[in-house]
Amino acid sequence: MKLCVDLGATNVKSSLISGGKILESALTPTVTDNGRAGVISSLRAAIDKLMNGDVSAVCISSAGTIDSAAGKVIYATDNLPGYTGFEIVRWVKELYNLPCVALNDGLAALLGEVFLDDSLQNLNAVMLTLGSGVGGAYAVRGKIKADESNHYALFGHLPVVKNGRLCNCGRRGCAEQYLSGRAINRMAAQAGIGKDKIFEEYEAGTPAANKIAEKLQKYLCTLLKEIEKSSPFDVCILGGGVTDGMKETFDAFVADVPFDIRRAKGGNAAGMLGAYYFGKDLR
Numbered sequence: 025m026k027l028c029v030d031l032g033a034t035n036v037k038s039s040l041i042s043g044g045k046i047l048e049s050a051l052t053p054t055v056t057d058n059g060r061a062g063v064i065s066s067l068r069a070a071i072d073k074l075m076n077g078d079v080s081a082v083c084i085s086s087a088g089t090i091d092s093a094a095g096k097v098i099y100a101t102d103n104l105p106g107y108t109g110f111e112i113v114r115w116v117k118e119l120y121n122l123p124c125v126a127l128n129d130g131l132a133a134l135l136g137e138v139f140l141d142d143s144l145q146n147l148n149a150v151m152l153t154l155g156s157g158v159g160g161a162y163a164v165r166g167k168i169k170a171d172e173s174n175h176y177a178l179f180g181h182l183p184v185v186k187n188g189r190l191c192n193c194g195r196r197g198c199a200e201q202y203l204s205g206r207a208i209n210r211m212a213a214q215a216g217i218g219k220d221k222i223f224e225e226y227e228a229g230t231p232a233a234n235k236i237a238e239k240l241q242k243y244l245c246t247l248l249k250e251i252e253k254s255s256p257f258d259v260c261i262l263g264g265g266v267t268d269g270m271k272e273t274f275d276a277f278v279a280d281v282p283f284d285i286r287r288a289k290g291g292n293a294a295g296m297l298g299a300y301y302f303g304k305d306l307r
Contacts, residue, residue: 025078026303029070030085030129030295031063033103033156034205034265036070039293040079041300044139046293050074060106064115075120081306082116082124085132085295087157089178092127092302101192103157125303130159130179131168132298133263133288138166139301140289147258150251151288152179153295154266158200162255169255180204184246202243205266211236220269227273237277245281263288263295 025047030037033056039049052070055062071082088100088107095113116124127135134151138144145166153159160179162169180200181193188197201207205220212222215232225233248260260283262274268291270277278285288294 026081026083026300026306027071027074027079028083028085028296028299029067030132030293030299031067031070031104032087032129036066037292037296038070038074039296040074040076041296044297044300046296048074049293054104056103056105060110063104063107064110067112068119071116071120079122081303082120082122083296083299083303083306084112084116084124084126085129085299086112086126087129087159090126090128092125095124095126101157103192123303123306125299125306127299127302128159128161128170129153129295130161131170132296132302133159133290133294134161134163134261134298135168135301136290136294136296136298137261137263137288138163138168139297140294144259148256150179150248150255150257150260152203152247152260152262153264153288154203154262155205155264157204157206159264160251162257179247179251182247182250184243184250199243199247203240203247203266205264205269208236208240208266211239223270223273223277226277227271241277241280245283248281248283259284259286261286261288263290263292265292268292 025042028039028041036052040047050073054066089098091098097110100107112126113124133153149163151161158180181198183197184199185197189201191198191201226237290297
């Protein structure tokens with residue numbers, strides 16, 4: 025049995041997984057107002073909630089650019105303050121005396137999808153995880169592609185609006201400032217729509233929600249066109265909390281975007297499932 029974690033800027037999800045099946049899950053808020061110490065305390069709390077004597081390894085999916093070989097966070101935006109440079113694998117090994125692996129959350133989510141969907145063995149696929157930020161990954165005929173800089177994980181920092189909002193990465197107009205859950209809630213609040221209610225209102229046909237949905241479709245289309253320039257793909261898989269929030273509106277939302285877009289089969293658990301498969305040989 026492996027304890028799998030998906031660390032994001034809003035929550036840390038954790039699950040006990042055995043044989044590819046999720047047995048138990050927990051959700052822990054991510055503390056970001058105390059720098060690295062807050063982030064680490066959240067990670068520890070998420071692990072401690074499910075840790076037991078049957079756990080053989082800890083497998084971590086995490087926001088940020090992760091050097092899996094070194095077990096280290098190479099870069100994270102201020103969504104996770106102080107997280108850059110954290111030796112996450114060594115920390116787990118020293119604290120819990122268990123083997124550990126870590127990888128970027130977008131890569132983990134796509135790895136989980138490849139294991140869940142056999143059709144991806146014959147396709148080039150882009151994964152976008154829309155959560156607190158926007159994660160990304162790329163697979164060619166079922167093989168996850170990642171170079172030393174793992175630029176695929178930075179799809180969320182491709183431009184979708186010229187000279188747009190300032191992003192935590194220092195650039196302007198990044199997709200993360202328009203397609204993340206935080207960005208969508210910001211737009212919803214400006215339109216008088218409650219937090220996490222945008223897709224409910226979209227399903228109900230509320231004019232303000234329809235206008236926001238049209239903007240989101242435009243941003244998504246622009247992002248996919250940018251991705252296609254360097255990473256040609258047959259299908260885009262959408263995952264993350266935003267996609268979960270779409271519920272029955274998903275098909276209607278993506279119908280107006282001129283790409284083959286599918287909902288992640290692993291849902292919001294795709295990152296943890298991918299981390300599980302990434303660490304499948306750990307004993």
